[in-house]
Amino acid sequence: MRERAVQRQDRLLSLVRRRGSARVADLADQLGVSPVTVRRDVEALTGKGLLDRAHGSVSWPRQRDRPGGGRGPDAGDLVLGLLAPSATYYFADVIRGAHEAAALAGARLILRICDYRPEEDPARADGLLAAGAEGLLVAPGWRGPEDQAAYSDWIAELSVPVVLLERGAPPGGPLAGLDRVCSDHTHGVLLALRHLTGQGHGAPLLVARADSPTALAVREGYAEALRALGVRRPRPVIGSVPADRDPEGFERAVQELRSAVSSGAATAALVHNDVDAIRMVQRLAELGVRVPRDLALVAYDDEVAALADTPLTAVAPPKREVGRQAARLLLERLREGAEAAAEPAPRRHLALLPTLRVRTSCGAGAAAGGDAGG
The missing domain is CATH 3.40.50.2300 (Response regulator)
Structure with missing residues (x-):
């Protein structure tokens, strides 16, 4: 199956974010595409302010790593990123709920879908951060315990506030201390x-x-x-x-x-x-x-x-309410960070009851x- 441009660009952003900078030729080798394709992607991404470019190489914009950085085009608004395994069936309502809560608070919600391919989750998350997300709602594309074991550490290493959606975490694991909102x-x-x-x-x-x-x-x-x-x-x-x-x-x-x-x-x-x-x-x-x-x-x-x-x-x-509550919790965490609260509120594991x-x-x-x- 041919890779879509947005998926390739997310992988490109992921590579640059982890390295800080990279040569276009090296990126072409890593991505398995021609240098012409990479230059075209780099041009599109630098035009959006997502990368800096100079003399055959690209780098991660420094302002995106500073506190308060990473704002999207709507400079006055908070920007939330949502990573979901699907935009249909079960997760459609979760996404709607998160969007409603973000809009009510005057924030923007941007979305990436991984299609239940957990190996692509880190790149999708990097795409959200590069697009200006200041905190992430994450429903990893795990299908079973083996996926969770193999593709969890990257979430714990994120430098922005994270709320897990409809996903649990084993006690003592890398994600046990994160905020999460789930259906019971x-x-x-x-x-x-x-x-x-x-x-x-x-x-x-x-x-x-x-x-x-x-x-x-x-x-x-x-x-x-x-x-x-x-x-x-x-x-x-x-x-x-x-x-x-x-x-x-x-x-x-x-x-x-x-x-x-x-x-x-x-x-x-x-x-x-x-x-x-x-x-x-x-x-x-x-x-x-x-x-x-x-x-x-x-x-x-x-x-x-x-x-x-x-x-x-x-x-x-309560799928829609899961999305709403998760977005509200993430907004609260972002406001705590902006206000540099001496004692942030305890992490929360919210279990909402089905009907x-x-x-x-x-x-x-x-x-x-x-x-x-x-």
């Missing part, structure tokens, strides 16, 4: 399971992916929620995968769920995420399993759950009592 997915899973068991169902099954921090948090929350409710795990988590990327793997998950329902082992399930839940409901109907007649189902994320043929009850993480939006996908079985609102 354990609470969200508990809401779903309590609702289903309250309708008379046995322990619900969990059908979930394992390809993102949210998916892994839902899996961990499932085990904790079962313990809190005092019910035994009915069987191992049914691992799901995106139907468009792995049709065979998705079909295996559907068949495993169908078998559990047909055998009477389960009458309820929580499915992460909405898209998978909608496709599973459609495929289960083809196999003779109807929602809600045979299976009470709750989706997790509530992005498109209400649009299913049978509107799906869904856990709704359960009850629709018509939970009325399965006689035990549900025909509750139209379930």
Whole structure:
């Protein structure tokens, strides 16, 4: 896949920022492009004030490393940078919330997307800093613990205030002392399971992916929620995968769920995420399993759950509020720095509670009592 100019320029800025200065010829070698392409990029970046250029080399502008430096074109406003793994689905609302809070405070928000490629996160962050960001909201593109272990240190080394978005950090790790704002997915899973068991169902099954921090948090929350409710795990988590990327793997998950329902082992399930839940409901109907007649189902994320043929009850993480609270916290940190506060406020780990939006996908079985609102 051909690299986009903005991605290449972010990598160029990252190289220059780490070295302080670099020759154009060396940058061309490092980036794997022609010197002509690098000169064109350098011209564009120096024209925006993001680099200084002289005699075949470029350097990082000194004013960007000074306290209070790095202001964007709107000189009177604070500039916040947001690094997200995606601008669609789950993170679209997070971004909207951050933008709303920044605009309300008279600040600008600028955005970079890493497309779940954590190895590119440092370059994207450098692009934000070069564009004038004075503090960063960071949702790294991790997919699992191995990514977090390999691509965390750079965040702790940033010289500007940072707030993590929808990402946790292990105690004692390099990111444990950073501000962060997250959805409490354990609470969200508990809401779903309590609702289903309250309708008379046995322990619900969990059908979930394992390809993102949210998916892994839902899996961990499932085990904790079962313990809190005092019910035994009915069987191992049914691992799901995106139907468009792995049709065979998705079909295996559907068949495993169908078998559990047909055998009477389960009458309820929580499915992460909405898209998978909608496709599973459609495929289960083809196999003779109807929602809600045979299976009470709750989706997790509530992005498109209400649009299913049978509107799906869904856990709704407070995505927009996560963005708002994170932006407000970052603005507070920036103001503390500007005022040189002798004792800055303690770092904060904010966990916001999801809600359960009850629709018509939970009325399965006689035990549900025909509750139209379930």
